[in-house]
Amino acid sequence: MYGNNIFNNNLVLRYSLTKEFFDSFKSLKYSSIELPLTMVKNFHNYIKGYVDTHHRNINLIIKMKKMHSFISFFS
Numbered sequence: 439m440y441g442n443n444i445f446n447n448n449l450v451l452r453y454s455l456t457k458e459f460f461d462s463f464k465s466l467k468y469s470s471i472e473l474p475l476t477m478v479k480n481f482h483n484y485i486k487g488y489v490d491t492h493h494r495n496i497n498l499i500i501k502m503k504k505m506h507s508f509i510s511f512f513s
Contacts, residue, residue, distance in 0.1 A: 445503075445508055447493040447494065447499050448489055448490075448493045450499050450502050450503055450508060451485075451488075451489045451492060451493055451498070451499070451502060452482065452485065452489050453506075453508065454502035454503075454505065454506050454508070455481075455485050455488075455489070456478065456481065456482070457506055459474060459478075459481050460474050
C-alpha cells in the first residue's frame with residue numbers, strides 16, 4: 439500500500455478499480471505472462487480523472503469498501 443496502513447478515499451477507489459481490472463482480465467495471457475500486470479500503470483493513468491472526481495462520493499467509497507472487503511488499520 440505504498441507504506442500506508444490507512445486507506446484514504448483515493449486509495450479505496452484506485453485499489454477497488456484495480457482489483458476489478460485484474461479480476462476481469464486475469465485470464466489474458468501471452469506466453470504465460472499475465473497481461474494485466476503489464477498494463478497496471480497505464481490503467482492507473484486512465485482512471486486518475488475518475489478517481490479525482492469521485493473521491494468525495496462517500497456512498498461510492500462505502501460501496502467499494504464493502505464490495506471488496508478492504509480493511510485498513512487504525513481507521
